[in-house]
Amino acid sequence: MTLIRSCRSRILLGTGLAAAMLAPASAFASDIVGIVTDATDTRALQSAEVRIVELGRVAEAGRDGSFRFGDVPAGTYTLEARYVGAEPVRSTIDVPATGSVTVNFSLGGANDILVVGQAANQASALSRQKAADGVESVLTRDAIGQFPDQNVAESLRRLPGVNILNDQGEGRFVSVRGLDPELNASSLNGVRLPAPESDVRSVALDVISSDTIESIEIKKSLTADMDADTIGASIEIHTTSAFDRQRDLYSARIEGSYNDYSGKLTPKGSLDFATRVGDNFGIAGSISYYKRKFETDNVEAGDFWKEANGVAFAPEIEYRDYDVTRERISGALSFDWRASDTTKAYIRGNFSQFDDHEYRRRTTIIFDEDPASGDANSAFFTDADGRIEVRRDLKDRFERQRIRTIVVGSDTDTGVWKFNWSASWAKSSEREDFSIDPLRFRARFNDDGVDVNMDYSDPRVPLYSVTAGAALFNDPTEYGFNRLELTDLSDSQDEEYAVKADLARTFAGDKGDFTIQGGIKSRWRDKSYNFNLIYYGDYNGDFTLADVLGQQTYRLTDIGPVASKIGPAAFYNANLGNFEVDQYETDLGSNSSDYSVSEDILAGYLLGRWDSDTLRVIGGVRVERTKNVLNGNLVADDGSDVFVTPVSYRRNYTDWLPSMTIRFQPQQDLVLRLAGSRSIVRPKLSKLAPRFTINEDDEAEFGNPDLLPYKAWNLDAGAEYYFGRNAALSIGGFYKSIDNFIVDGFFEDSDAPYNGVYRGTAFSEAIIPVNGDKAEVAGLEASYSQVFDMLPAPFDGLLAQANYTYTWSKAKLFDGRSIALPSNSRNTFNLVLGYEKGPIDIRLAGTYRDKYLDEIGGDAETDRYVDNHFQLDLSVKFKVTDNVRLYGEWVNINNAKYFAYQNYANSQRLLQYEEYGSTFKFGVKANF
Secondary structure: OHHHHHHHHHHHHHHHHHHHHHHHHHHOOEEEEEEEEEOOOOEEOOOOEEEEOOOOEEEEOOOOOEEEEOOOOOEEEEEEEEOOOOOOEEEEEEEOOOEEEEOOEEEOOOOOOOOOHHHHHHHHHHHHHHHOOOOEEEEEHHHHHHOOOOOHHHHHOOOOOEEEEEEOOEEEEEEEOOOOHHHOEEEEOOEEOOOOOOOOOOOOHHHOOHHHEEEEEEEOOOOOOOOOOOOOOEEEEEEOOHHHEOOOEEEEEEEEEEEOOOOEEEEEEEEEEEEEOOOOEEEEEEEEEEEEEEEEEEEEEOOOOEEEOOEEEOOEEEEEEEEEEEEEEEEEEEEEEEOOOOEEEEEEEEEEEEEEEEEEEEEEEEEOOOOOEEEOOEEEEEOOOOOEEEEEEEEEEEEEEEEEEEEEEEEEEOOOEEEEEEEEEEEEEEEEOOEEEEEEEEEEEOOOOOEEEEEOOOOOOOEEEEEEOHHHHOOHHHOEEEEEEEEEEEEEEEEEEEEEEEEEEEEEOOOOEEEEEEEEEEEEEEEEEEEEEEEEEEEOOOOEHHHHEEOOOOOOOOOOOEEOOOHHHHHHHHOHHHEEEOHHHHHHHHHHOOEEEEEEEEEEEEEEEEEOOOEEEEEEEEEEEEEEEEEEEEEEEOOOOEEEEEEEEEEEEEEEEEEEEEEEEEEOOEEEEEEEEEEEEOOOHHHHOOOEEEOOOOEEEEOOOOOOOEEEEEEEEEEEEEEOOOEEEEEEEEEEEEEOOEEEEEEEHHHOOOOOOOOOOOOOEEEEEEEOOEEEEEEEEEEEEEEOOOOOOOHHHEEEEEEEEEEEEEEEOOOOOEEOOOOOOOEEEEEEEEEEEOOEEEEEEEEEEOOEEEEOOOOHHHOEEEOOEEEEEEEEEEEOOOOEEEEEEEEOOOOOOEEEEEEEOOEEEEEEEEEOOOEEEEEEEEEO
């Protein structure tokens, strides 16, 4: 609490000093102010560059198009405004000794499309990229609407160096430059987003609808005024402000979505608006709803592959039939107020809810003995040699994730002094109240005349055939109740409060401006997880699969009798008194996973900035002090009883984080960049928590409160060439040296580290997160985009975008083994071909990522890899009127699939395979 009180008093003191200094400064300054808009006076042109030619001073237009120069000596000057996709405009003005001069610019003409469409999006994104301090990629509102993307994660995969990790065929986590999503940080309207899920720090961006977004910035290099908790990138999401446009906006979208795999048609709709109440107050908001029903066919190896007598085989194989319904509701509301000519205040709130209802029918075949015979493509098993166990189970899980944010603040810019402050609250949660996960039925065949042959000729989809005893194998009455694991409560909560303030003083020079800036920020975060399990190990009476029999929707093969989707829950509720609780398993499961962690961060920084029309240099240092309180449970057992001992740790550390950014623009169409910084990524809070879990095979997982944060030196260099009226070519390289990277270590009981804390609990092997030695990352990024409006009609409507990223990484594990970093896809590229002319708007997009290491095993043969992925998407729009457009979209044209494997016995051996089919969308969008 001392740290918190100290931070608050510093912020209040800084606010008072800023107010005292701001008042006299503006009274004696000669200012040039104005707004940059498109020629139709519809949209503010954010990041337009305004230059005082004679003084070499530059200003960047804000998101409302406004700019300001302070301390301008009396005289006659030429102002020039530039924006990608439009011809530059100049204006000559006379500046008096005191007071201010207003100069507004309208850019673009009949041939410059700056408001809607693919070309407008490209101009906006390139202008913001060009004006940025460091290495940055931008996706704007128009671009998000051009692609058939279902959430924010999928929208981001179009940018250089970005790929996504899928879940059930949908983009979920974002990887930048081939690095683990845990090495990114995400914010919404300047608010760092906590993670809904209990076991990650990164935020699954599929929770947030893409319909509510104004822009997304991927910042790959850091300056001292930014939070330093990223090595991959800072993903900054912005919703709409009423001052983004000069006119009111009202927009509606209605859509139908059809998945050819499930044969279901589901709805999607959104409304958004931005309006001004008078000249100085604006309100903007949006709401989006999307319901999607789809199915997934999945095959998994439930255990690592083995080899016996020259035959490679999977001892356990699972066939999973998923039926999933997902609903998203997202809303945003913002209030913007121009309190004076120099001060703007705002309040912005966001709400996103993601419901995931999943039914999973699974048939699992377990071979306790080696195959009796086989070859390179098959393995034959008989229950005459050993037991063949078959499990048929159902998961019925409803999960709700929520992300909520509120931020209030103001920005003051007098041209000489700048002061901004904000206070924010963010909370994320994930909750299950009643989930059957799973209800299992089991049959064990031992000398019953059951033979099973496994066919591995398709390495992605191994198929089984029952060559003897098929009637017994497929008789639902043979499958008796084995267990029911009821998730009575799974509650993950992650909440953060933050306050910050920044103060800057600009000194005008003859050929540029020098700025001194400093600030302070404090964040208070609490994350917890509470899990309550009811484990039923027996049933008093007869209960077989036949009592809840259903029908499968599996397409890869016939997986035999399965439970119905709703029958098990109904049977449980009707016969609750006959289910017998296994108290030992209930206590063990209910206490092992629980934890609560607090993370308080107090940060301050100081930087200097030189800015001219050719050179921008930003150098500074940031210091962040981190304080943790870590609470978990030590769970011990004697085989019949469970003993729970609360465990608590405290720790704190301080990091000094310098940075330097150089932006050199020797000519208007060429920008060179060089950036270096020190950054950190703190360990997952779930990994830090001193907790212990164990599964039915006596395999344990520990937390490790002694984990050190990742620490990295980051270097970026690049060149950008802006040519034509709406075209750019860029190339850049990056290098990262990372200390203390975190991996899961595999240990036998006698070798487990961690000071013997868990020695009182028996386990055969343990997975414990540990710090590795050192990792290196190096790579190259290249991108190209162009509107071909110089071509003769009708080809003048063509446009193209392409980007490619190569990322190499190497890390040394604690056991001496060298690996590539997890999630590192060595090659990624995106290619977009578009056509926009008259009423027609077409865009074909292809996305590719290389294979990557997904999970580190105990050795190279048990490492898990995810295979490469290439996906094609198509979007077609037709303008009926100036305000109404019809559209159709085809997602996953080529039916791209998911395949994870291990390299064993000189082949890729299946760990997981999924396919989902294509999705078709059609709808109408209207602007008013």
